Amino acid sequence: AQSVSQHNHHVILSEAASLELGCNYSYGGTVNLFWYVQYPGQHLQLLLKYFSGDPLVKGIKGFEAEFIKSKFSFNLRKPSVQWSDTAEYFCAVTTNFGNEKLTFGTGTRLTIIP
């Protein structure tokens, strides 16, 4: 079975700092990769997704992620964070056509200091 690891449990940054959140998965076959975000008091929302093609994926709010197949990684990046990026970030993977059940990592809590 597939699994997802997010090694950064809590990240604290100042505004305008650059961000990189790690995500590694374990699965030998084809994967589809996602980053979801949960802002305080809100429900999970999709930030970006990778299915195929260009391994550098751009999402909403200036976020991007790069799929590196050889490293089984899908790290999330943003060049300059804002206070409004304070949230919980979840990496997730699906492996099957016809059943897109998501396997999530444990999440990374991001706190941006104004």
Place this chain on the structure above:
Amino acid sequence: GAGVSQTPSNKVTEKGKYVELRCDPISGHTALYWYRQSLGQGPEFLIYFQGTGAADDSGLPNDRFFAVRPEGSVSTLKIQRTERGDSAVYLCASSPGTSGGDLHDTQYFGPGTRLTVL
């Protein structure tokens, strides 16, 4: 348009009681998923419906958990003889359900139901 809605938003019950949690998916979405999120963890898959049938219930932890979707729209997650370990946020998600080939569906999540078993 309206997103996924879940009721109730909070449910407090006593150990041993029966509870029902409801999910209203986005109109027209044929795929519906239930997840459970415990404190400090990511959501964990419970069950997946394609239309009225449960296509994959491999994530249900035991036979106290059951879910239905009789008309292919609203779904109810039912938990019998609740235990304190069932306390979590139960999330529902829906997607258009046109999976396969080059098309993969985004899952849209509801706000969740926070279940507390005393």
